[in-house]
Amino acid sequence: MIRTLAITGCVFLSFHIKAQEGYKNFEVAIYSRAYETAKMRDDNWIQPVWDEISRQLQVDKVYLETHRDLLLVDELTLLKAKKFFESKGIRTAGGITLTVNESNNYQTFCYTNPEHRKKIREVVEFTARHFDELILDDFFFTNCKCDLCVKAKGTKNWTDFRLELMTKAAKDLIIDPAKAVNPKIKIVVKYPNWYDHFQGSGFNLETEPKMFDGLYTGTETRDPSSNQHLQQYLGYNIFRYFDNLKPGKNGGGWVDPGGLTYMDRYAEQLWITMFAKAPEITLFDFRQLQRPLQKSDRAAWQSLATTSFNYDEMMKPVADKNGKMVAPTTIARAAGYTFETIDQFLGLLGKPVGVKSYKPFHSTGEDFLQNYMGMIGVPMDMVPEFPENEPIVFLTEQAKSDPEIMGKIKKQLLAGKDVMITSGFLKAMQDKVNDIVELRVTDQKASVKEFGAGWGPHSFTDREILIPQIRYNTNDSWEIVSAFDDTNGWPIIHRADYAKGKLYVLTIPENVVDLYHLPTDVLTRIREILTPNLPAVLEAPGYTSLFVYDNNTVIVESFADETTQVKLQLANGFTKAKNLVSGEELFAEKKEYPQRRKPSIIKLTLNLELKPHSYVVLKLEK
Numbered sequence: 094m095i096r097t098l099a100i101t102g103c104v105f106l107s108f109h110i111k112a113q114e115g116y117k118n119f120e121v122a123i124y125s126r127a128y129e130t131a132k133m134r135d136d137n138w139i140q141p142v143w144d145e146i147s148r149q150l151q152v153d154k155v156y157l158e159t160h161r162d163l164l165l166v167d168e169l170t171l172l173k174a175k176k177f178f179e180s181k182g183i184r185t186a187g188g189i190t191l192t193v194n195e196s197n198n199y200q201t202f203c204y205t206n207p208e209h210r211k212k213i214r215e216v217v218e219f220t221a222r223h224f225d226e227l228i229l230d231d232f233f234f235t236n237c238k239c240d241l242c243v244k245a246k247g248t249k250n251w252t253d254f255r256l257e258l259m260t261k262a263a264k265d266l267i268i269d270p271a272k273a274v275n276p277k278i279k280i281v282v283k284y285p286n287w288y289d290h291f292q293g294s295g296f297n298l299e300t301e302p303k304m305f306d307g308l309y310t311g312t313e314t315r316d317p318s319s320n321q322h323l324q325q326y327l328g329y330n331i332f333r334y335f336d337n338l339k340p341g342k343n344g345g346g347w348v349d350p351g352g353l354t355y356m357d358r359y360a361e362q363l364w365i366t367m368f369a370k371a372p373e374i375t376l377f378d379f380r381q382l383q384r385p386l387q388k389s390d391r392a393a394w395q396s397l398a399t400t401s402f403n404y405d406e407m408m409k410p411v412a413d414k415n416g417k418m419v420a421p422t423t424i425a426r427a428a429g430y431t432f433e434t435i436d437q438f439l440g441l442l443g444k445p446v447g448v449k450s451y452k453p454f455h456s457t458g459e460d461f462l463q464n465y466m467g468m469i470g471v472p473m474d475m476v477p478e479f480p481e482n483e484p485i486v487f488l489t490e491q492a493k494s495d496p497e498i499m500g501k502i503k504k505q506l507l508a509g510k511d512v513m514i515t516s517g518f519l520k521a522m523q524d525k526v527n528d529i530v531e532l533r534v535t536d537q538k539a540s541v542k543e544f545g546a547g548w549g550p551h552s553f554t555d556r557e558i559l560i561p562q563i564r565y566n567t568n569d570s571w572e573i574v575s576a577f578d579d580t581n582g583w584p585i586i587h588r589a590d591y592a593k594g595k596l597y598v599l600t601i602p603e604n605v606v607d608l609y610h611l612p613t614d615v616l617t618r619i620r621e622i623l624t625p626n627l628p629a630v631l632e633a634p635g636y637t638s639l640f641v642y643d644n645n646t647v648i649v650e651s652f653a654d655e656t657t658q659v660k661l662q663l664a665n666g667f668t669k670a671k672n673l674v675s676g677e678e679l680f681a682e683k684k685e686y687p688q689r690r691k692p693s694i695i696k697l698t699l700n701l702e703l704k705p706h707s708y709v710v711l712k713l714e715k
């Protein structure tokens with residue numbers, strides 16, 4: 094340590110000490126695919142790989158996969174690999190990937206084929222004999238449509254057939270065989286990031302969380318414009334959602350470096366996972382952590398601003414186990430640097446909170462919409478039951494699949510509380526919604542650029558946004574925010590009173606990503622209605638997220654490529670905030686909000702400058 098201090102000064106020393114002791118607020122695991130586990134029979138392979146990774150990144154645990162693509166690691170190799178890590182004080186757990194051939198459109202096993210079932214049982218028993226913890230990676234689903242499956246499906250639809258098939262497989266092929274050979278074993282099912290489509294392939298979020306000892310969450314979002322269209326906010330939202338499926342038993346988040354076009358994107362996925370308060374993060378995988386750092390990893394904005402992921406700082410030499418300073422070589426250092434940075438404040442955050450959005454099991458419609466809401470600064474908290482005791486509940490088209498949904502909405506409204514439904518829910522359910530308020534979503538669309546809230550100047554977008562036209566009866570319900578084209582107009586936010594409660598309708602643009610392009614004042618109105626009890630509301634354009642914790646800490650994050658100036662409205666008597674990264678004290682200013690036929694409202698707001706792809710961490714103070 095003293096040697097390090099002499100060479101590099103205090104700032105580096107503090108990082109160095111942490112790297113030696115592990116991170117304070119979370120653990121880090123690395124996943125080894127069967128291909129790499131098999132190579133571990135050779136010390137000449139694993140020793141230099143391990144040295145290279147572990148001098149750049151602190152590791153607590155290694156998942157040793159025993160099977161993938163019909164490659165089963167032999168027992169001697171597995172024992173050798175376990176011993177290698179355990180001799181270094183690294184914990185090990187087993188991993189299984191249930192693929193026949195991943196490169197053939199992710200070919201899974203066939204769960205109706207007796208030979209496949211026998212093979213799965215053997216792999217599970219073999220792995221359970223060697224580990225007290227076992228994780229299933231991503232592929233405990235089936236996409237098999239062989240003759241046997243077609244016959245077994247009969248007249249059911251594929252979703253129902255596969256949901257039932259995989260629930261039985263979880264018991265008969267995984268849990269029972271594993272516990273029979275090792276009663277102590279903890280069995281964890283790791284789910285990938287495409288949660289809205291799980292039921293189609295038999296991932297059963299209704300039955301499996303109850304059956305397995307734990308869950309684990311794929312929080313990688315990679316390039317949001319790739320064909321999965323995963324928004325950056327998903328990494329946070331999916332972790333919280335799975336934690337709500339089995340509270341306290343969501344073991345961690347899991348990120349790979351796929352789809353990287355700049356290194357900030359990798360770092361962003363890691364820290365968003367940790368903003369959800371994951372206790373552990375798994376880096377996939379041994380092979381990919383050896384990816385060299387390249388000049389093109391340094392994003393254009395790195396030269397213009399000091400961003401949360403500071404590429405040049407990350408590239409500074411780090412000490413190896415002998416204290417020798419060595420320049421970073423692979424993305425393991427990008428992970429290590431990111432973890433050291435966020436570890437300094439993660440412990441100061443409370444429990445994440447947000448607006449509850451009810452997603453019934455196996456529901457479809459308006460796919461992944463809650464992540465788009467997160468990207469416009471609405472803190473989301475998806476739950477599998479209609480939540481009681483919330484001031485407002487957010488319902489997308491997916492809520493239609495609960496046959497009791499209208500009764501639950503009415504009960505909430507009669508209790509004097511609010512509900513916001515989307516235009517997608519309204520369209521699917523308008524006959525039933527009419528019992529609350531008579532509204533119609535027509536098949537007509539409008540192309541709009543002009544928006545207004547009934548008072549004050551109108552605001553404009555720089556692109557045309559296509560919206561569905563919602564019709565209502567004059568003087569029966571009310572436009573809160575409107576969109577205009579020439580002298581015509583339609584609701585963006587609509588309100589109907591019902592007993593003491595209010596039903597809001599949010600119009601979702603035909604292209605959901607246009608939510609990001611709505612004017613800031615429209616977005617702010619959406620946030621204000623959805624989060625009446627939170628201590629802070631964003632006034633910011635799209636691509637800005639707000640993370641709120643129950644101890645009045647908040648994180649504001651920008652996903653934009655430029656520096657943006659945003660405001661944070663403070664409520665609940667807060668007047669200032671402390672920046673938990675820089676220590677700077679920020680004082681709120683009074684801002685006047687004109688009202689129609691009423692005196693202006695005065696609110697206290699903080700002015701924040703957000704660097705590209707960067708966050709600000711604040712403790713709100715009175």
Ligand SMILES: [Zn+2]
Nearest residue numbers: 203237239242
């Ligand atoms: Zn089959």
